[in-house]
Amino acid sequence: MSEAGDMGLVVVGAAGRMGQTLIRAIHTIPGARVAGAVERAGSPYLGKDAGELAGIGIINVPIVDDPLPAFAKADGVLDFTAPKASVEFAGYAAQARIVHVIGTTGCSADDDAKIAAAARHATIVKSGNMSLGVNLLAVLVEQAARALDSEDFDIEILEMHHKHKVDAPSGTALLLGEAAAKGREIALEDNSVRVRDGHTGVRKTGAIGFATLRGGSVVGEHSVILAGTGERITLSHQAEDRAIFARGAVKAALWARGKKPGLYSMRDVLGLS
Numbered sequence: 001m002s003e004a005g006d007m008g009l010v011v012v013g014a015a016g017r018m019g020q021t022l023i024r025a026i027h028t029i030p031g032a033r034v035a036g037a038v039e040r041a042g043s044p045y046l047g048k049d050a051g052e053l054a055g056i057g058i059i060n061v062p063i064v065d066d067p068l069p070a071f072a073k074a075d076g077v078l079d080f081t082a083p084k085a086s087v088e089f090a091g092y093a094a095q096a097r098i099v100h101v102i103g104t105t106g107c108s109a110d111d112d113a114k115i116a117a118a119a120r121h122a123t124i125v126k127s128g129n130m131s132l133g134v135n136l137l138a139v140l141v142e143q144a145a146r147a148l149d150s151e152d153f154d155i156e157i158l159e160m161h162h163k164h165k166v167d168a169p170s171g172t173a174l175l176l177g178e179a180a181a182k183g184r185e186i187a188l189e190d191n192s193v194r195v196r197d198g199h200t201g202v203r204k205t206g207a208i209g210f211a212t213l214r215g216g217s218v219v220g221e222h223s224v225i226l227a228g229t230g231e232r233i234t235l236s237h238q239a240e241d242r243a244i245f246a247r248g249a250v251k252a253a254l255w256a257r258g259k260k261p262g263l264y265s266m267r268d269v270l271g272l273s
């Protein structure tokens with residue numbers, strides 16, 4: 001681990017869509033450097049140079065399958081992989097006492113509890129969306145939900161993503177749902193409607209509905225619709241480039257460096273809490 005100077009960051013899932021975007025982002029952001037790149041055992045990308053794979057030329061960081069030696073000499077980990085992998089990496093980050101930025105979505109309550117336990121020793125920033133725009137949108141959604149009574153305005157959240165996405169609703173949709181629920185002072189888990197099919201009956205007052213679209217190469221689109229009688233407010237965000245998430249993740253790592261262990265959100269990083 002380096003005491004001063006650039007923050008050494010290991011990218012886990014370095015060959016993935018976000019992994020490659022993260023390698024490119026770190027390369028351009030002052031104060032950060034790529035300290036390692038990890039993929040799973042058996043990956044066809046093992047041994048390849050992470051920079052060359054990401055399209056920025058050779059950076060002399062080969063992709064390896066053992067995270068422990070990589071974490072031992074790093075200051076932080078950027079992790080956009082899969083829920084079980086992120087739980088495992090959180091344990092290793094706790095052992096190494098380093099920063100762990102988690103963008104992985106689709107975590108279960110049990111996964112989240114294990115990540116929270118790891119945050120006793122690691123400084124973890126976890127968010128379903130690392131962009132400035134979505135986190136500001138969440139603040140606006142909370143305000144709108146608080147201002148508009150549930151008797152008068154129904155809240156529905158619509159999202160669309162590329163055809164390769166494996167979890168639904170998206171982490172962002174759930175983050176926006178949590179913001180709406182906070183504004184309404186209700187628990188999202190007791191009031192969300194995540195699927196509708198067949199004879200559903202009329203809409204329950206106060207419910208927060210989710211609708212999911214998947215197709216093509218859409219990076220990420222989210223709308224929160226507050227539907228009243230005779231009028232409708234729509235608060236939206238369109239992600240045009242994964243670089244917005246990667247820049248947010250690097251910003252989170254730099255912010256977390258030197259902070260005491262704990263579980264933080266992007267709202268903390270961006271000063272929007």
Ligand SMILES: NC(=O)C1=CN([C@@H]2O[C@H](COP(=O)(O)OP(=O)(O)OC[C@H]3O[C@@H](n4cnc5c(N)ncnc54)[C@H](OP(=O)(O)O)[C@@H]3O)[C@@H](O)[C@H]2O)C=CC1
Nearest residue numbers: 013016017018039040080081085103104105128129130245
């Ligand atoms: N919070 C945010 O702002 C954002 C979050 N995301 C989330 O990030 C995650 C990844 O998305 P995306 O990049 O599109 O997905 P990809 O499938 O393209 O990338 C994931 C990478 O992680 C690798 N991986 C999985 N398990 C392990 C493991 N145990 N050890 C090492 N590497 C592993 C995968 O390898 P393999 O293919 O072999 O499984 C793959 O290369 C998703 O949960 C997505 O929702 C995405 C964008 C923004």
Ligand SMILES: O=C(O)C1=N[C@H](C(=O)O)C[C@H](O)C1
Nearest residue numbers: 105128165170171172173220
């Ligand atoms: O899988 C993706 O691509 C994305 N996942 C995140 C989510 O689940 O909300 C963030 C972003 O929308 C892209």
